[in-house]
Amino acid sequence: MMGWYGSGMTGGLWVFMGLFWIVLIAAIIWLVVRLLPSGARTGAKPVAAAGWVSPQLPSPLEVLDGRLARGEIDLETYQAHRAALVAARGGK
Numbered sequence: 001m002m003g004w005y006g007s008g009m010t011g012g013l014w015v016f017m018g019l020f021w022i023v024l025i026a027a028i029i030w031l032v033v034r035l036l037p038s039g040a041r042t043g044a045k046p047v048a049a050a051g052w053v054s055p056q057l058p059s060p061l062e063v064l065d066g067r068l069a070r071g072e073i074d075l076e077t078y079q080a081h082r083a084a085l086v087a088a089r090g091g092k
Helices: 011-035 060-070 075-088
Strands: none
């Protein structure tokens, strides 16, 4: 009866096969997590849900008003920049 004795997998091969499958499954999970979009990693803003409104970016005039209020620019600079912004918008 040749062929039956010693033809099975030894203990070392079982360990190698087990480690192979663990590494393969971990790599697949890592790739799936890595490829799926995530707001925390990408810096994406959350989608507006019912009853929740995402914050809007301030308009250029609001930014300019804030700079004047904080004292970053003087009144003359403020007036010149405001006039330029209004003119760029077509006087709106």
